[in-house]
Amino acid sequence: MSGGARDERPLLMLDSGIGGLTVLREARVLMPERRFLYVVDDAAFPYGNWEEAALRERLVALFGELIAAHDPVACVVACNTASTLALDALRRAYPEMLFVGTVPAIKPAAERTRSGLVSVLATPGTVKRQYTRDLIEQWATKCEVRLVGSVNLAALAETYMRHGLVAEEAVHAEIAPCFVEKDGRRTDIVVLACTHYPFVVNRMRKMAPWPVDWLDPAEAIARRALAILPRIDGEGPVARDPDIAVFTSNRPDAVTRRLMQGFGLVA
Missing domain, CATH: 3.40.50.1860 (Rossmann fold)
Structure with missing residues (x-):
């Protein structure tokens, strides 16, 4: 960003469950000034039980809803299954959005x-x-x-x-x-x-x-996100909105809420 402006849009990370928290952990180390939105697609967990075409269609539609609702600066697909299946389709569907995938190292x-x-x-x-x-x-x-x-x-x-x-x-x-x-x-x-x-x-x-x-691969994914994002001007900690977790089921259990809170996410 230029002129000292700060981009307060969140960096969106999505996984079917808690796995993407490994990527979030590394990304926070590299980008402490960023705000994060962690999306748990628990309504569709586990992705492995889905037919490929149906899961690809779901992911494209879900990201469309999330992009419209949260205006993220970029999206990290913090899941190998989702990335290897739908990353190309996501980039075709939303060419103005930056996507970082998770593929086998x-x-x-x-x-x-x-x-x-x-x-x-x-x-x-x-x-x-x-x-x-x-x-x-x-x-x-x-x-x-x-x-x-x-x-x-x-x-x-x-x-x-x-x-x-x-x-x-x-x-x-x-x-x-x-x-x-x-x-x-x-x-x-x-x-x-x-x-x-x-x-x-x-x-x-x-x-x-x-x-x-x-x-x-978590650190490499986080480094890739850092590399493609615009730089945020300014140094040191700044006051910003908290990182939040969103659940597609809208029904996270108490244990999962506590787990998210343990990772500093408002659930």
């Missing part, structure tokens, strides 16, 4: 691996998406990439964040297919291709058969 994984064995841990929807396979073809042809579709891990992360408990055996069952041994080599990087997963990464480390680099 396959490029950095391919650059960092030493063994050449990389696993992508994602929801089944992200695993089957052509978008994901195109990323592998573009950036990771010199690696062996295993796509692991976890049916239950996002829900386990939601349970953990709401109640502080998670069955470690259940976590182990979800991550076990990520670990491959071949010709004396072992998987050395697991891409966390769902924003929910970092919430249970400590449990994953504990249950892993050997140490790996768990690649969390």
Whole structure:
């Protein structure tokens, strides 16, 4: 912005549940002067249960409503499933809006691996998406990439964040297919291709058969948002409206409200 003006429009972040809070956490570190609007599409949770065409249509319509109601400076689709499915459609539908997507961190994984064995841990929807396979073809042809579709891990992360408990055996069952041994080599990087997963990464480390680099994309997403947004003039903290959480169900339970408040969101 120029002339000392401050753009008070919020940066909108959307996920089907709590996963996008991992991105919000990083974005606040990089952009403390920004105001944030966190949208929980809990009326549609989990996205993995939707038919692709119906979910894409829902997301395009929902973002239209949110843009009209809140006039965000940009929108972050803080969900791999939604991004790999609908990001192109959103950009076509709202060409004047800046969108930042969340896609599997396959490029950095391919650059960092030493063994050449990389696993992508994602929801089944992200695993089957052509978008994901195109990323592998573009950036990771010199690696062996295993796509692991976890049916239950996002829900386990939601349970953990709401109640502080998670069955470690259940976590182990979800991550076990990520670990491959071949010709004396072992998987050395697991891409966390769902924003929910970092919430249970400590449990994953504990249950892993050997140490790996768990690649969390949250900081990279936040940095991408910072890069495309206009700069806000001025230094230091300023008085501004609080960050808020919006629930598409309009019926968040008390535990979820407290969780949002714990992240500094007015729910």
